[in-house]
Amino acid sequence: MTMDLIITGLHNETDRIRVFDLSTADGSPLPDYEAGAHLTFDLGDKGTRSYSLIDWAQDAAGAAYRIAVQREDGGTGGSRAMHALTVGTKIAATPPKNDFGVEDHTGPAVLLGGGIGITPLISMATTLQRTGRPFALHYAGRSRDVMGFLEPLSQDFSDQLTCHPDDETPLDLTALMATLTLDTHLYICGPKGMIDAARNAASAASLPDAQVHLELFSTPQAEDGDTAFEVEVASTGEVYVIPPGKSIIDVLEENGLDLMYDCQRGDCGICQTDVVSGTPDHRDVVLSDAEKASGDVMQICVSRAKSARLVLDL
Template sequence: MTRPEAPFDGQVVVLTRRVESEGVVSLELGLPTGEELPAWEPGAHIDLVLPNGLTRQYSLCGQVENRKSWRVGILREPESRGGSRYIHDELAEGSELRVRGPRNNFPLLDAPRYVFIGGGIGITPLIPMITRVQAAGADWTLHYGGRTRATMAFLDELEAHGDRVRVYPQDERGLPDLDAILGSPAESTLVYCCGPTGLIDAVEARCQAWPAGSLQVERFAAVAPSGDVDDQPIEVELRASGMTITVPPELSVLEAVENVGISVIKSCEEGICGSCETAVLDGEVDHRDSLLTEDERAAMDTMMICVSRAKRGRLVLDL
């Protein structure tokens, strides 16, 4: 993975606000001038920098060809730390806010066949993917689960695709039968999954027998570290800035870098969005993100400085 560069960082206006289901609203965002927004590809997300000081990431779920607006879907989280609650309660048509992006950590790869599996608000990045593969003439199916039909956003839009779309309201049909969906590994087929941690973990377990690279996932929550973590102070050379700092156990590399006055793009601070990805010039990284692939981790040339540290006490970063 190469460090993503944000092609846009500026003010947008809420063009439309629509209730998509119980607990989910969609916003269409556009430039106040009416000019075109940057191009994007299926799987991309943007950062909403909210007026209350919080930053949250949301997948783009509109039409890639529409350069006049970006659409995002936002679930009102019961345990919201203030992001989704602010969006639901405060943002209305005509509201202005800052946006960064788009970035894409969940790109749509070419394949003749696809299996899409979405849970809850995890359906959002899959919508433009489905539009793209349908237009390309690929074979595909979508398995979409949710608590109840009333809570499942964008249903009308998706069910217009007919029997390619299988809907699983839990109160009506129970959970998707992943053993039936993924029990037989399929050649030349990609599986795309986004949703709650439990769903992704279950899909990952069933795809272990599939060909390498068949499964692509995007997480909305970080993976809990395995085992006990005993952090030690580490030394970090910031090559471009000409300084070396000590990062104590109670601080992340990101926090320590900010403390010496170096500005870094950040967002989730959980190792899932990729905003703070930083080039590693030397050292062995203790990767703790939920984003990089095993090959990318093994390369030791990049890290998410919000969560990852050094394995052997010292790192050299391109900062």
């Protein structure tokens, strides 16, 4: 199911980040959403791309959807295609989906964003502020000139915001995790390296895994040295070759299998599949180190194989 949207406003937040305002093409009301939700856009031959919805404290509820797209010049072209769009362009998108919502908990929340991963956390901070729940917002980036939304973040969340530009006051994850109480819920969105490091620091600080919530801001790219491998579907015995540059989901769907998945980034867990035999090459941020080491399950949207063949419980 998709809906037709129209771009009603555009502005550049930084040299690489463009902000889009979107309304329904027919003027009908926009579906409601909760903090952490995203839209998935159909970009034709560039595939689909998902972007978090941004809700600011000063925004009029339901007036428009707002997303931010960071141009990745070395990527597969989806972000460049989005940046080429103009005001008045119609574009198809799914209704809002949410794999990264604010949990119902009584303890404080700590929101940690890296780069463009700040976008879903803006909505979370807005929701927490509106409901009077305690939170802290930490924003890391290479330098202030590439960190978007610094001015409105400082205006709306001045008492909760701490910025960590790498060239000024780099993020110290060990020190940050040492400040967390055991009833804190930690929400992390950013590049995989930051997520992995933050998750390890949280574990070392004895924060329960169930209180650490994750979302990648981009789809993992192919790695140097990726090679083809085989996937055998246990229920039928059919074998498919997964080439470099395509995911297990890509190939199985091309061959008519009906699969459950959402994010295609390795952070929502919906595509998790049991491994009957073979050795996965885990590239998600969902599984714990122990789950990855066991090799019993994998996220088939991003992970690949270290063995020549995987037999999957599909």
